[in-house]
Amino acid sequence: MNRFLNIWGKLTLFCIAVAVILGVVHEVVSPRIEKHRKETLENLVKTWKKDARLGKDYTIGAERFVQSNRLVRGYIPLRDKAGKVVIYVLRLMPGRYLSTYSVLAAYQTEGELLGFLIEKSLSPPVLTASLPSASLQQRIAQTRGGDFKSNEIEAISGATFTFRTLVEALQEGSAFIKSRRREQ
């Protein structure tokens, strides 16, 4: 019995020590992680509002994860000064073929697309290089949400299936916002 308690006690103490160290390390670096997250969102907001500043114009809500959707992995609400949700930032994972590139897309509460950012790091360089230029981004945004056809985008870009998956994800994001609105 004593031997069992000895082993159990030491193992418990070790687990507690590990948990405490992990907690401390996370606390120390979390401001840096938060800063990076804020900068990424700010870059996204600047795609349609050049002088926007998060914390001033919008406050960032907690990220919610979505498991029931093939392309939408999560969303972050942005609130205006009055505390009302005015924008949803969706984390989209296109990539039926190339499974690892992530898109942050901002929608108005009616599902209209405002802008999007492709997280370059997730995709191989050749795809990054051929991903939408600023003008293409503008043209997609001008279609106001999910009204564009994927074939039109192919024609604009003259590029590969990457765009098709991107457009599909953006459309799905818009549909996701609309369905949430209907549920509410």
Add this chain to the structure above:
Amino acid sequence: MNGHEKLWKENPVFIGGIGLCPALAVTNRFDTAWILGVLVVLIGFLGNLTFWLLRRYFHAQIEFYIRILIIAFWVTIMEILLEAFLPDIWEALGIYLPLLAVNTMILLSVKSYPAGEDAKFTEDLLLGLGYVLSLGFFGAFREILGSGTLTLISLPQNTVQYQVFLKGIQPIRFLLLPAGALITYGYFRAGFLWIGKRAENSRAGE
């Protein structure tokens, strides 16, 4: 066993087929490939060092669980630090970062030392080096031929990337896809086995 045999004959990726999942998934870029390899070596080294320092306090019956806990601890630490300091790499490695715990256990700790043996740091280092070199080579091959570039590292403010192909030459994009990875791996494995066999035959002929 000498270094050459550890690196070549027991090459964990191309001969042993160990850690293939990340080897195929993250090698579409050179930087993610070599960083993943280095992380495996680093975590293995730190894990063994921690275990070596703490083992006297634990009963031999629970050594295995302590090993797992220590490796998982270092993997989590690396994950947190990567998220904070190299967020691009953290995002690119994704699910393969937590999987490092399994790879490290398979590649270094469990394979090399049965419970109770002293740590064989040199053997570990050579195996780890084999893993880093294999991933690096695989990653460089796929990125250069697949996208015409070589990405050394992605820092938050700057990406160190070189254009390898001349303008006008189209890269073979297929190599960046999962199927391209598998086919490339198959050719490399066949090459490794063929060279090994040839060396054996020539030794037998002497």
